[in-house]
Amino acid sequence: MQSPAIQGYPTQCPVCSSHYNHSEETEVIFENRGESVIHVSCQKCKSFFLFSLRMNPMGLAGIGMLTDLNREEAIFFLNKRRRISNEEILSVYVELKNEKVGVNNLFS
């Protein structure tokens, strides 16, 4: 039985258009609370692709992007990431707004 296609999941390399051999080039590198991140390596052009799958009330949602992170680097950054709090965003906004370099225009 063939599994259903997931919208946006790459079947071929977006750089060189060669078809991925998922058994050799794909690895789930992160899983947490209904989210999975898959790292895909193209054996032909050596580009990398990250695909995030998340279960939500509407079903499975996926989003992907090209990356320059190899598998080990992607694993490192995914395990280091944390959520940015509203207070941190506000403090960056206040810092930039107080600077006299014209960044106030970014927020108006």
Ligand SMILES: [Zn+2]
């Ligand atoms: Zn490629």
